[in-house]
Amino acid sequence: MNRHLISAGDLSRDDALLILDTAEELARVADRPIKKLPTLRGRTVVNLFFEDSTRTRISFEAAAKRLSADVINFSAKGSSVAKGESLKDTALTLEAMGADGVVIRHSASGAPHRLAGWVRGSVVNAGDGTHEHPTQALLDAFTIRRRLGRLDGLRVTIVGDILHSRVARSNVLLLNTLAAEVTLVGPPTLLPVALDTWPCGVSYDLDATVPKTDVIMMLRVQQERMNDAFFPSVREYSRRYGLDAARMALLPEHAIVMHPGPMNRGVEIAAGVADAPRSTVVEQVANGVSVRMAVLYLLLGGMEVPA
Amino acid sequence: MTGGPAGAGTTWLITGARLAGGEQEDLLISDGVIAEAGRRVSRAGAEVIDAGGLIALPGLVDLHSHLREPGREDAETVATGTAAAALGGFTAVHAMANTEPVADTAGVVEQVWRLGRQAGHCDVYPVGAVTQGLAGAKLAELGAMADSAARVRVFSDDGHCVWDALLMRRALEYVKAFDGVIAQHAQEPGLTAGAQLNEGEMSGKLGLAGWPAVAEEAVIARDCLLAAHVGSRLHICHVSTAGSVEIIRWAKSKGWRVTAEVTPHHLLLTDELAASYDPVYKVNPPLRTAADVAALRAALADGTIDCVATDHAPHAVEYKETEWAVAAFGMTGFETALRVVQEAMVETGLLDWAGVVDRMSARPARIGHLAGHGQPLRAGAPACLTLYDPSVRAEVDASASPSKSRNTPFAGMVLPGRVVATFLRGTPSVLEGKLA
Numbered sequence: 001m002n003r004h005l006i007s008a009g010d011l012s013r014d015d016a017l018l019i020l021d022t023a024e025e026l027a028r029v030a031d032r033p034i035k036k037l038p039t040l041r042g043r044t045v046v047n048l049f050f051e052d053s054t055r056t057r058i059s060f061e062a063a064a065k066r067l068s069a070d071v072i073n074f075s076a077k078g079s080s081v082a083k084g085e086s087l088k089d090t091a092l093t094l095e096a097m098g099a100d101g102v103v104i105r106h107s108a109s110g111a112p113h114r115l116a117g118w119v120r121g122s123v124v125n126a127g128d129g130t131h132e133h134p135t136q137a138l139l140d141a142f143t144i145r146r147r148l149g150r151l152d153g154l155r156v157t158i159v160g161d162i163l164h165s166r167v168a169r170s171n172v173l174l175l176n177t178l179a180a181e182v183t184l185v186g187p188p189t190l191l192p193v194a195l196d197t198w199p200c201g202v203s204y205d206l207d208a209t210v211p212k213t214d215v216i217m218m219l220r221v222q223q224e225r226m227n228d229a230f231f232p233s234v235r236e237y238s239r240r241y242g243l244d245a246a247r248m249a250l251l252p253e254h255a256i257v258m259h260p261g262p263m264n265r266g267v268e269i270a271a272g273v274a275d276a277p278r279s280t281v282v283e284q285v286a287n288g289v290s291v292r293m294a295v296l297y298l299l300l301g302g303m304e305v306p307a
Numbered sequence: 308m309t310g311g312p313a314g315a316g317t318t319w320l321i322t323g324a325r326l327a328g329g330e331q332e333d334l335l336i337s338d339g340v341i342a343e344a345g346r347r348v349s350r351a352g353a354e355v356i357d358a359g360g361l362i363a364l365p366g367l368v369d370l371h372s373h374l375r376e377p378g379r380e381d382a383e384t385v386a387t388g389t390a391a392a393a394l395g396g397f398t399a400v401h402a403m404a405n406t407e408p409v410a411d412t413a414g415v416v417e418q419v420w421r422l423g424r425q426a427g428h429c430d431v432y433p434v435g436a437v438t439q440g441l442a443g444a445k446l447a448e449l450g451a452m453a454d455s456a457a458r459v460r461v462f463s464d465d466g467h468c469v470w471d472a473l474l475m476r477r478a479l480e481y482v483k484a485f486d487g488v489i490a491q492h493a494q495e496p497g498l499t500a501g502a503q504l505n506e507g508e509m510s511g512k513l514g515l516a517g518w519p520a521v522a523e524e525a526v527i528a529r530d531c532l533l534a535a536h537v538g539s540r541l542h543i544c545h546v547s548t549a550g551s552v553e554i555i556r557w558a559k560s561k562g563w564r565v566t567a568e569v570t571p572h573h574l575l576l577t578d579e580l581a582a583s584y585d586p587v588y589k590v591n592p593p594l595r596t597a598a599d600v601a602a603l604r605a606a607l608a609d610g611t612i613d614c615v616a617t618d619h620a621p622h623a624v625e626y627k628e629t630e631w632a633v634a635a636f637g638m639t640g641f642e643t644a645l646r647v648v649q650e651a652m653v654e655t656g657l658l659d660w661a662g663v664v665d666r667m668s669a670r671p672a673r674i675g676h677l678a679g680h681g682q683p684l685r686a687g688a689p690a691c692l693t694l695y696d697p698s699v700r701a702e703v704d705a706s707a708s709p710s711k712s713r714n715t716p717f718a719g720m721v722l723p724g725r726v727v728a729t730f731l732r733g734t735p736s737v738l739e740g741k742l743a
Contacts, residue, residue, distance in 0.1 A: 088628050108630035109503075109514040110584025129632070131514030169514060192511030 004123040005295055006112045008134040008170040010076075013177050020142050022294035023287070029066060030290065040069035043300050046099040047073045048090070048115075049126075050106040055261060058101045060135075060286070063292035069300070072097070081231070087111060091118035101300050122299040130164045136260055137170035139291040141178060143280050144215055146287070147256050151178040154232045157209050158182060159241055160219030161190045162267055167219060167260045172200050185209050186241060206241055210250040215256040218243050218268045234267055244270040248278075256280050265291050317354050317577035318342075319328050319733070324358035324694060325363075326684050327661025334363065336690040339733035349597045358694050361727055364664050366398025366429075366691035368671040369618035369643065370461065370490070370568055371544060373637070374400075374431070376422060377415070378407025383711050384623040385422035385431060386439050388641070390620070390709035393428040393736035395641040396693035396726040399672070399680045400619075403465045404436035411436035411447035411453035417690050421455035428527050428736045429729075432675060435459040437489060439479050443695055446478060454486040456604065460676045463490035465544055466591070468526055470496055476532060476609055479539035488540040488566075488674060491530050493551070493590065498522035505593045509578040515631065519594045520548040525626045527551050531558035531565050542674055543567040547592040566674050568616035569603050571647035572638055576600075576716060586627045586634030590620070590666060607666060608657040614671040617644045622714030639715045646722040649697060660697075679732070691731040696725045708743065 002017045011019070029035055045064040047057050056072065064071045077084055085093075087106075094102055101122045104112050109129030116123040127133040145151055156175055162168045162184050175182050183199035184191065194272070195202050203209050209218065221237060231237045238244075243257065248270075251257075257269075257279045265271045274281060315665040319336040326332050326344075333348035334341055343350075369392065375383035382559025385402070392400045400554050402419050404410035410419060423431025439445045441464045452459040458528035462482060469475045469491060478489050483626035499522045504510045506517025527543055531554060534541035541722055543555060546567045558565045572590060578586040578599050588594060648667065652658040658666065670682025682688040705718040729737040 073484075086628070087630055108632040110632045113584040114630055129514055130516075159581050163511075164514075166514060169512070193517065194508040197508045198511075237511055243595065252552065 001298060003135055003299065004112070004116050005117065005279070005299060006123060006125045007132050007135045008174040011174065011177060012244055016141070016174060016177055019138055019294045019298060020290065020300060023142055023290040026293045026297065027108065027287070027290040030286070036066055036068060038068045039297055040064065040067040041301055043069045043100040045069045045071050045103065046102045047144050048076065048094065048102050048104045049073065049074070050076050050111070051127070053105055053127065055106060055285070059288045060126060060292050062130060062289045066289070067293055067297060069296070087114060088118055091115050093120055097121050101296060103266060108286045111162070124295060124299065127166050129166070129235060131166050132173070133166040134170045134293055135292055136167050137174040138295065139176055139284055139288040140171055140217065140258060140260070142287050142291050143258065143284050144256070146283070147280060148214060148254065151164060151175065151180045154180045154214045155212055156180050156182045156215040156217065157185055157213040158217045158219065159185045159243070161221060161225055162219070163190045163192050164222065164225070165219050173215065176200065183209055187231050187237070188209060190225070207248065207250065210247055211252065214255050215258060216251065216255065220260070220262065221264055221268050238267050242268050242270065242300050243273050245272050248273050249274065258284060260284065310412065318350060319355045319356060319730070320348065320350055320353035321358045321694065324361050324363035326363050327664045328362050330480070331720060334692070335731050336730065339690055340689050341684060341686055341690050343509070344365060344684060356694070360698060361696050362660055363684055364396065364660070364693045365681055365684055366693055366729065366731065367396045367667045367669040368675065368677060369397050369400040369617050369619070369641070370542070370614060370643070370671045370675055371400060372400050372466070373405065373584040373621065374419070374621040375621060376406065377418065381711070382481065382623045385419060386426035386428070387709055387711050388619065388621065389423060389426050389428035389431060390742055392538065392641040393562065393729045393731070394726060394742065396645050396695060396711065396729055397641060397642070398429045398431060398691040398729065398731050399677055399694070401432045401434050401461055401675060403434050403463060404594060405441060405466045408540060409436050410434065411439050413448065413451040415430050416452050416457040416459050416575070417455050421481040427731070429731055430680070432459050432461070432467070432677065433459055434490065435462045437462045437464045437469050438474065443469060443474065445469060446474070446481065449478070449487065449585060450485065453487060460485070461489050461490050461542070463492065464471045465492045467489065468492050468496060470526070472533065475736050476533050477535060479534055479541065479737070480537045483539050486540070486676065488542045490542040490544050491526065492544050493523045493526035493530065495522040503593070504581050505578040505595045507578065507596060509581055513584070515581065515583060517730055520550050520595070520618045521547055523592055524550040524554060528554050528675055531555070531563060534565055535561065538635040540564045541566070545570050545573065545592055545598065546612055546618065547595050549599045549715070551608040552602050552611055556606070559611060563674055567611070567614045569607055569612045570618045571640055571644045574600065574602050574607070575647050576653040577671050580716070581631070584631045584662050586629060586631050587638070589631060589634050589636055591636035592640050601707065604651060604655070604657055607652060608662070613674065614666050615644060615648055616671065617641055619625055621710055622740060623712065627714050628714060637714065639708070639712055640712055641710070642713060643717045643722065645695065645726065646724040647717065649724045650722050653697070692730050693726060694728040696727050697723060699725050701725065
């Protein structure tokens with residue numbers, strides 16, 4: 001495995017399966033009365049968050065702490081040359097503090113690539129701009145495998161703002177590596193050009209796709225897309241690309257419904273769908289901690305997982 | 308070369324150079340002009356340069372560069388920029404107007420022009436802003452700049468597009484009074500808000516906001532029609548797409564007075580380089596696809612694109628050592644321009660050396676109305692010339708540049724060629740590959 005986890009595309013099939021299998025073992029820790037392992041004792045993990053994301057930050061923080069790492073949370077304002085500290089200077093500061101791992105969340109695509117050139121520790125991409133979010137894809141794959149028993153050959157439909165979605169990019173790459181069949185669905189304004197070069201199918205028609213789906217993943221519609229004329233109105237978006245009870249009824253019986261959160265209930269997903277038994281939204285959050293534990297453990301080179 | 312002090316006032320005898328890559332001739336340089344050209348020229352007391360194996364080219368002319376002075380002397384000055392230009396074989400460069408303050412008055416263009424004279428490495432022709440402060444709202448005093456000591460003939464808001472159609476029409480019309488030309492930075496602002504990289508496979512994969520080809524092409528099409536309507540001269544800056552080439556080819560077929568330039572980097576590099584997220588590859592217009600590169604090369608070869616212009620755009624290091632999205636646009640280019648053109652155009656058989664002379668000296672001089680540049684190397688012509696060794700290949704060493712900036716995308720690449728000497732009106736600015 002690479003020293004860093006920056007793109008889901010950097011993971012071989014064996015790497016990905018090793019992370020998922022390790023996460024399964026580590027998940028058992030969560031069931032113990034004392035949810036803690038000594039494996040990363042003495043290691044320092046910095047959560048470097050240039051974007052507010054309490055959910056992702058506390059997930060990484062819980063993962064690192066359960067492995068007994070020292071955790072430093074570093075919240076920074078979006079960097080620019082004109083004002084504030086540059087990303088490079090922040091990187092040099094972390095380097096001076098001896099960070100073994102840096103978990104970075106940043107509004108600029110590629111920020112983790114730049115950081116990796118400036119620090120010696122491992123860099124974990126916790127979401128960079130509109131590029132990737134590889135641990136989200138790993139926790140999604142973990143969740144699918146737990147619910148449906150496999151990934152190979154499963155039909156996964158990802159619905160919504162593909163253009164700006166780091167979740168979609170990482171999921172397409174990882175699910176392709178794990179031999180699932182991905183179809184992207186959304187209004188044409190929110191699909192990137194040149195999608196024909198991506199390893200997945202594309203459709204504008206959600207109703208036609210839903211019956212041929214084992215896993216449906218609904219993406220959050222960001223407020224700024226609503227204001228930026230990508231679609232005529234939130235209601236029209238919801239009618240054409242939202243998952244309501246009627247559409248959910250078209251899914252095969254075994255199919256599951258996923259959402260990376262935070263959800264806009266009533267927009268891309270109806271409240272009743274979000275809370276349905278086939279919805280995995282809450283499991284995804286729990287699985288996120290296990291998967292991030294596995295990533296930190298494998299990248300930072302901890303000891304053997306105690307039986 | 309024989310010893311002894313040499314410089315202004317010296318008579319030079321250049322022996323055995325292939326003129327524009329053709330026949331071997333000797334050139335006698337005296338009093339700022341080529342006094343004699345031919346076989347077995349001799350002159351007692353002349354400094355002799357044995358130019359066997361070298362090509363003699365008329366001094367290169369750049370229609371598009373950023374010298375950053377006044378205002379951003381941390382990135383470049385007229386003196387450091389023109390020193391780099393001389394090392395690249397240039398004897399005349401145009402300096403774009405996006406300085407601080409903007410070159411939108413006779414005072415600022417005269418300052419830039421005078422700084423060029425003082426530095427003495429090559430002639431500096433300031434480009435005047437089309438609109439006040441490059442704001443795209445009101446015409447700058449184009450006539451005052453034309454009448455100034457700097458004698459401005461090329462006007463551009465480069466870095467910004469003159470996007471308002473009526474303002475562009477007025478600018479094109481107005482400069483007819485002094486045979487000026489509007490050099491348009493073609494970029495439709497609404498289609499490129501926040502844009503980072505050519506919109507295509509790479510922008511989609513890298514999650515960088517797409518910069519569609521149509522944002523350039525739509526403005527070029529509109530401006531060709533405007534230039535035709537008012538019967539004026541339009542020059543298109545840094546053409547970067549295959550579609551732009553088609554539109555310019557069509558406009559030229561109508562006999563409209565449209566000219567165009569392409570940068571060396573758009574002739575050699577593609578958007579795939581952005582996969583590293585290293586902003587040294589961030590430039591406006593963005594690097595495009597291999598198909599665009601092929602179309603640009605073909606257009607330069609057939610003359611649809613008139614000339615190569617560097618768009619030398621130096622930036623202080625902190626503007627590139629950042630995340631991609633916050634980094635500045637631009638690349639340095641003076642010292643690598645001729646080498647890149649050899650690699651992209653000559654080594655590929657698309658242009659011979661006479662063609663290189665046309666695209667890098669004669670035509671840009673004609674577009675800018677530069678009387679003392681771009682002339683064939685024969686007796687009586689101004690002694691503005693470059694001696695170039697096309698036979699060597701070497702890695703590009705950014706650290707060796709006199710430029711204040713190091714943002715070259717070619718650093719570490721192996722490119723052909725070496726500028727051996729540059730003469731500006733009989734005075735060497737470069738000798739033995741070093742500043743004279």
